[in-house]
Amino acid sequence: xxxxxxxxxxxVVALVxxxxxxxxxxxxxxxxxxxxxxxxxxxxxxxxxxxxGRGSRL
Numbered sequence: 001x002x003x004x005x006x007x008x009x010x011x012v013v014a015l016v017x018x019x020x021x022x023x024x025x026x027x028x029x030x031x032x033x034x035x036x037x038x039x040x041x042x043x044x045x046x047x048x049x050x051x052x053g054r055g056s057r058l
Contacts, residue, residue, distance in 0.1 A: 004040050010030075
C-alpha cells in the first residue's frame with residue numbers, strides 16, 4: 001500500500017503544478033506517478049497469483 005500512497009502523492013503534486021502553470025514539473029510528476037502505478041499493478045497481480053496458489057494447498 002505504500003507504493004500506491006506515493007503514486008497518489010505524485011499525482012496530486014502533478015495536478016497542483018498543472019493548475020499553477022508549471023507544465024514541465026507537472027509532466028515529470030505525472031510520469032513518475034504513472035510508472036509507480038504500473039509497478040504497483042504488476043506487484044498486485046503477482047501477489048494475487050501466488051497468494052491464490054498458497055491458499056489452495058492448505
